[in-house]
Amino acid sequence: MDNIVIIDCGSQFTQLIARRVREMKIHSVILPWDVTAERVLENAPSGIIVSGGPDSVNDEGAIAVHEKILNLDVPLLGICYGMQLLAKFLGGEVRSGEKSEYGTTPVELEEQADARLFRGLPGAFEVLMSHGDRVERLPPRFFATAHTRHGVVAAMESEDGRRFGLQFHPEVEHTQHGARILRHFLFDVCGCRGDWDLGDWVERSVEEIRGRVGAECVVCGLSGGVDSTVAAALVHRAIGKRLECIFVDHGLMRRDEGREVLASYEGLGLSVRCADASELFLSRLAGVTDPDEKRKIIGELFINVFEEESAKLGAARNSPIAWLLQGTIYPDVIESGGRKKGSAVIKLHHNVGGLPERMNLKLLEPLRDLFKDEVREIGRLLEVPDAIVDRHPFPGPGLAVRCLGAVSKERLDTLRGAEAIFKEELVRAGLYGKIWQSFCVLLPVRTVGVMGDGRTYSEVLALRAVNSSDAMTADWTRLPMDLLDTVSKRICNEVRGVNRVVLDITSKPPATIEWE
Numbered sequence: 001m002d003n004i005v006i007i008d009c010g011s012q013f014t015q016l017i018a019r020r021v022r023e024m025k026i027h028s029v030i031l032p033w034d035v036t037a038e039r040v041l042e043n044a045p046s047g048i049i050v051s052g053g054p055d056s057v058n059d060e061g062a063i064a065v066h067e068k069i070l071n072l073d074v075p076l077l078g079i080c081y082g083m084q085l086l087a088k089f090l091g092g093e094v095r096s097g098e099k100s101e102y103g104t105t106p107v108e109l110e111e112q113a114d115a116r117l118f119r120g121l122p123g124a125f126e127v128l129m130s131h132g133d134r135v136e137r138l139p140p141r142f143f144a145t146a147h148t149r150h151g152v153v154a155a156m157e158s159e160d161g162r163r164f165g166l167q168f169h170p171e172v173e174h175t176q177h178g179a180r181i182l183r184h185f186l187f188d189v190c191g192c193r194g195d196w197d198l199g200d201w202v203e204r205s206v207e208e209i210r211g212r213v214g215a216e217c218v219v220c221g222l223s224g225g226v227d228s229t230v231a232a233a234l235v236h237r238a239i240g241k242r243l244e245c246i247f248v249d250h251g252l253m254r255r256d257e258g259r260e261v262l263a264s265y266e267g268l269g270l271s272v273r274c275a276d277a278s279e280l281f282l283s284r285l286a287g288v289t290d291p292d293e294k295r296k297i298i299g300e301l302f303i304n305v306f307e308e309e310s311a312k313l314g315a316a317r318n319s320p321i322a323w324l325l326q327g328t329i330y331p332d333v334i335e336s337g338g339r340k341k342g343s344a345v346i347k348l349h350h351n352v353g354g355l356p357e358r359m360n361l362k363l364l365e366p367l368r369d370l371f372k373d374e375v376r377e378i379g380r381l382l383e384v385p386d387a388i389v390d391r392h393p394f395p396g397p398g399l400a401v402r403c404l405g406a407v408s409k410e411r412l413d414t415l416r417g418a419e420a421i422f423k424e425e426l427v428r429a430g431l432y433g434k435i436w437q438s439f440c441v442l443l444p445v446r447t448v449g450v451m452g453d454g455r456t457y458s459e460v461l462a463l464r465a466v467n468s469s470d471a472m473t474a475d476w477t478r479l480p481m482d483l484l485d486t487v488s489k490r491i492c493n494e495v496r497g498v499n500r501v502v503l504d505i506t507s508k509p510p511a512t513i514e515w516e
Ligand code: XMP
Pocket: 349, 350, 351, 393, 394, 395, 396, 397, 437, 471, 472, 508, 511, 512, 513, 514, 515
């Protein structure tokens, strides 16, 4: 199997490089900047890509890939900071640029140069640059293949056709022909065949999980969401009944969700223990209006209930549980400064962050390198029902963060009724699967209305629908007016407690997707 090693020097685009490589059906692994050459070779790479990064190669303490890696007999592409590392360590010179070039800018190919990466491309095109430094002098036996309008080297190749540097980012959409440039490197230079698929990933992962977990037991907190379910289905395939799942019902789910989700788990053969803690959660949330306070209460209660249930499981098994399985996916992982400290932190809102330390469990995160659409595809391969695979993301604290103001059973029921209608209409219009996320938010604001002969004074409900690829940024979805009209009428007529429906037309940034 072809494998591309991507060395992460801290660029915000590293995961995008991995994604582009995978889109071409080539397997890739991302390794930290301080990885050794031996470890790189263990991955049997057909090629190496060194990513961009925020540092300046000339700064003291700047991230530097082991020099031995730059000299391995494996094709290598340095992107942005990666190109500067190549230039510096192979005998060239990098200057901190007086004329920084950020944003999209045109580059021109060097006419004389027979650039392997640019074959068949027009003589000039737009690219995305994001670095202040520039290659001042090329390393020996390298030649420039493109330059910017300020005469800065935009790309270089080695005479032996094995080493390449791009000052711009071929992985982003703003770079014209970026995919073709990568394709030239991966197929023409590295000789990849493009025959990898996620089925192989499943098989390899199953083997890996078996190897890591050995004869020990794993516990998993299922939420009904796609990530935790797919993670559980995968680990179940690897170790069967040695995976124990806990479903904490916090009473903050959507209508019928708990029941449906449990039925799906049964169908998958998972052993699930359901802890109905809805009364506990609702009583602790009573009267709480501050969003952070709500999240804190929910997070803490969740951990308590989960800990109690897994202790019971451990006792019943007579063998303590050694691993905690989490459905962390790549966009959940935020790199800390190019992984200088060698660690990655999980988004704060993944509210079970402290669990592994507290319970003294080892962490298993098999989906850590995958994107949501890949997780969904793996879910399908593992025969996870469509109803789960295609579900819109749902926040850990559930409807509590969509029920602005105080959370009560009555207000949650109002929200559930409205959400069910919104979803039903989106499904009917064939739009549900095309939207990243859609939901309702109940506002603690009352307005005057009129129904029949009577005056009403009820709460306002907001509709929210967004398009996104990873939830880091999002655009509000332009829904058809007729659909909005139907949803609004149905909600006011069928759901108690709402007499006015509004639409959220804010993107992220400046807003977030959820309201709390
Ligand atoms: P925001 O509101 O930050 O949300 O734009 C980005 C994505 O994350 C989801 N979200 C959460 N997911 N626990 C989760 O597992 C949480 O506490 C949480 N808060 C927000 C949100 O639904 C969106 O998809």
